[in-house]
Amino acid sequence: MLIEADSWARPRAGRRPALGRSFRAVTALLLVLSCLAVPARADVTTIATYDFASGAQGWGPRGDGVVLDTSAGNLRVSGRTQTWMGAQITPPFEKGVTYNVTAKVSGSVALTVERTPAGGSTTWERVGAATSAPGEFTELSGSYSYSADSALNLYFESSDATAEFTVDDIVVTSDSDPTQSGLSTDFETGTAQGWNPRGGATLTASGAAAHAGSYGLAVANRQASWDGPSLNVLGKLAKGSKYTLSVWVRSAEAQSLGLSIERRQNGTPSYERVVAPVSVTGWTRLSGTYTPAHDVDFLSVYVESSEGVLPFELDDFTLEYVEPKPIQTDIPSLKDTVPFTLGAAFHRGATLGEHAKLINKHYGSVTPGNALKWDATEPVEGQFTFGEGDALVDFATDNGLEFRGHTLVWHSQTPAWVFEGATKEVLLQRVENHIRAVMGRYKGRIGTWDVVNEVIDENQPDGLRRSPWFEITGLDYIRTAFRVAREVDPAATLVFNDYNTEFPRKREAMYKVVKQLLDEGVPIDAVGHQLHVNIEQPPAYHIEDSIERFATLDVEQQVTELDVSVYTDFVSTYATVPDEVLARQGHRYKEIFDVFRRQAAELTSVTVWGVADDETWLSTFPITRVNAPLPFDDELQAKPAFWGVADPSKLPASRLALVVPAGTVTVDGRRDEQWDRQADQPVARSGPVSASFQLRKAPSGVYVFADVTDPTDDRTDSLSLKAGSATYKIQRGAPHAQGFKAHTRKTATGWQAEALLPSGSAATLDLTVDDASTGPDAAWSGALTFVPEVKELTAPKETPVVDGVAEAVWNKATPVETGTWIQGTSGATAKVRALWSPSGVLYVLAKVTDPVLSEESPNAWEEDSVEIFVDPGNNKTKGYDDDDGQYRISFTGAESIGGTFDAFAIRGNLTSAVSRTSNGYIVEAAIKLPTVTLSRDRVLGFDVQINDATGTARTAAVTWHDPTGQSYLSTARWGVLRLGK
Ligand code: XIL
Secondary structure (H helix, E strand, O other), X not given: OOOOOOOOXXXXXXXXXXXXXXXOOHHHHHHXXXXXXXXXXXXXXXXXXXXXOOOXXXXXXXXXXXXXXXXXXXXXXXXXXXXXXXEEEOOOOOOOOOEEEEEEEEOEEEEEEEEEEOOOOOEEEEEEEEEOOOOOOXXXXXXXXXXXXXXXXXXXXXOOOOOOEEEEEEEEEEOOOOOOOXXXXXXXXXXXXXXXXXXXXXXEEEHHHOOOOOOEXXXXXXXXXXXXXXXXXXXXXXXXXXXXXXXXXXOOOOEEEEEEEEEEEOOEEEXXXXXXXXXXXXXXXXXXXXXXXXXXXXXXXXXXXXXXXXXXXXXXXXXXXXOOOOOOOOOOOHHHHOOOEEEEEEOHHHHOHHHHHHHHHHOOEEEEOOOOOHHHHOXXXXXXXXXXXXXHHHHHHHXXXXXXXXXXXXXXXXXXXHOOOXXXXXXXXXXXXXXXXXXXXXXXXXXXXXXXXXXXXOOOOOOEOOOHHHHHHXXXXXXXXXXXXXXXXXXXXXXXXXXXXXXXXXXXXXXXXXXXXXXXXXXXOEEEXXXXXXXXXXXXXXXXXXXXXXXXXXXXXXXXXXXXXXXXXXXXXXXXXXXXXXXXXXXXXXXXXXXXHHOOOOEXXXXXXXXXXXXXXXXXXXXXXXOOOOOEOOOXXXXXXXXXXXXXXXXXXXXXXXXXXXXXXXXXXXXXXXXXXXXXXEEEEEOOEEEEEEXXXXXXXXXXXXXXXXXXXXXXXXXXXXXOOEEEEEEOOOOOOOOOEEEEEEOOOEEEEEEEEOOOOOXXXXXXXXXXXXXXXXXXXXXXXXXXXXXXXXXXXXXXXXXXXOOHHHHHOOOEEOOEEEEOOOOOEEEEEEEEEOOOEEEEEEEEEOOOOOOOOOOHHHOOEEEEEEEOOOOOOOOOOOOOXXXXXXXXXXXXXXXXXXXXXXXXXEEEEEEEEOOEEEEEEEEEOOOOOOOOOOEEEEEEEEEEEEOOEEEEEEEOOOOOOOOOXXXXXXXXXXEOO
8 A cells, every 4th residue: 555654644636736835925825725716625535556566565465375476567466276365455444435446457357355344254245356358457446335343355366266367556546535534433343443552551342431332442550641542543634634533531530531642753752632631530521623733654642641540441432524614715805904914823733724825815924822932942951943933934934924933031831941040140141042043043034023921010019020030130131132132133023022011000010111121222122912802801992092102112012912702701611602792702803903003003013813713722721611712713714803803894783781770960060979889881982082981870761971082172072872762962062951961061181971861761872972073983882781779888097907806996987788699598697897098908897697607618619708809990890800809718717819810910918817706707808909099089899798608518698789699700790899088
């Protein structure tokens, strides 16, 4: 059997040359792409050819005394004494596939399959027969298929027991491509069906191991975590094609099992995860996709554990080819719709097939997702590995794409050796060596480098992350990195890259550091905004504010890693992302790209972190879940997110949602305290005009408060509010005689309006900010959800001692009581008081009534405990900002803290003390709030929740205000705390 040993796929009839480095110019590539528009799939696949130009090519004699001679370039069979004697081979046939065989034969020749089904008796099945004229050749042809697992033997024989015959040019074809026909093993034959141990494990087909049917595979006596069953799948996967792999596993004792791939080329193994280990006891399906991206000469799939050598069972493995959808050719090229370079992060698999076409159609720049990070390029000191990097840079060069190098210095994905035993001098030398080697290799081919990544920590007084880099060298690693980078490639654009740069605190911390370094003369050319955002947060104007802020430094700006998660927290998961969420995401892309387009003079490039939703880091970060953060879906088709960038007129309609609490205000154009309880809803900016607003529900309609940013002062500027079907117009500088109360006043940046709209219970609102002189108008459109008034608690300015004792100073605080049941209708409750100190601390005292106490559950929220929620900015966001916190203290004083996924910014904020009372316990807590300045009348988002446990379960839970039961996920419905005198 002749197959290309160094490629994934067996040769295919009619296959066109693969796209690749032979096509140097984009124009050439486009030409090829357009001719590929003709269906590229061949109907017939050549499975094997045998021309005997180089020996017997795997054929052997069948029967004693038979002699095979290939000296004449064909297969001459002699020495036969029985009809069934001849030449034989194990054919490359799979069950369920129909094969066509043709051969040139001389003599009277038949082709037969000897088939022995597992556990059954042997049958002989004729494929074809032919008799030639003496000394001539004729064609023998036939087809063959079988359906039950069997051992096969394919052989030429003759009805004449002693005649010699000759065979040549055997061609086996099939209607199905082996790299597309998939594979399954169910062990129903009572055998291991090709699975083998990787080490000393024993594999036994066994009835006790069956997931379905009568047999499964028991795996025992494992010698190492990687010693599990493996299956050779070489030849079954084509490079650049996508496959779904699935297997059922079970383990008597809990362990984490995963599915991996081992591939080798010229003896060098590499390992890839298809399914990361998950905890397994009862039957669990491990299922994932894999797109091979490398040439291989060995390929196997195997099950391994994260640690240990416990036995497990496995059954019903399937490998399925995923038919690629061709990319859409009738949509705009995204890169042509924006006034800056548009890029995508990619990896090796995306350089092939439809992914490569998608990149070439829509993106003008690429960034490697991992291939140029330190762990990939210098895993061992001085030993550089550039295989992946080279492949990606070659792809970019061949396709005329710009390339962003990512990243030279980072605290993550950096091997431990870099910091081991490092003095400052040694570490600076290591970074210099690294940059010289990596940047040097691609000098002139990589135009932009993220020189340092994520070095800012806005929670430190100096704004610098406490990484080993910083601990060992201070700021010098940054100085050295930029200096060396400039020396290595003076033409390269050197970027200072970070995430969360759109948030005001991080923005300012980074601004200060970059400014200082620029003032020193450190060669920073550009600031990179990663921009990993979500469907709700942060507001687009934060992004714009950051770009405008950095524009005051003389640096270029780039958006380096944009993606838009469909989640606002790190707990939720969708089975499938709903259409309305994708529509909303489309509008979110639009508002973000509106910012980019407006700021195009500052932005040289925008890169999205991934090519399409089939491959995104957000499917495993911060937890494993389906995510869809990019402009193209799993099948590389345009999503609403694409249209949000390319042509927003094609976006599906989507209404925003606005929470409208009950409340009464005085309509006088002044901002009542009531308005501070909720956060202002931004209206996306249009031109220089933008606004933010709030509503309160009154019995007859809604109160409105709006703050308009409008640089031109014109008496006919107005706000139009369409509530239900009625439109109310509030005009700047005009009396309001339209039957409703309204007031306007001038502000430093525009004007403010307050009104009471007699809109009854209308629950939709379309708000338009009409600017008389400029336009286009800024608008917001959404659905209103009416909720009870936002409660307010006042904290006097006093400082208690945190010791679990309610000393006299607490009596200055008026208590509130919990009474909003989120689980059950009765149980533990608390009286809660708060105090604050101008040193930046909030104090909370909760006297809990709960006579029966339990800490038996392993989950902190199912133990008797008090939770204090604080949102220093009172931003009322879906999800948590990084300074929002859930501070939990159990009745024994055990503390646990929730915030954004790693609670990075708040984990040091809490101090607490607990004491027991006759009918419960007292929690006294001090919570530092370093991200805001505490002063009188500041309003914080605030709530308290009491968890009531009975044994190992939580049997009731009550809050002071938030009725949703979602306080731990979202700050949107918390009450507020006002700092008093
Ligand atoms: C991510 C990659 O996408 C993942 O494949 C990898 O496992 C972890 O790193 N900020 C960065 C990027 O600067 O390098 C990160 O990339 C995403 C966050």
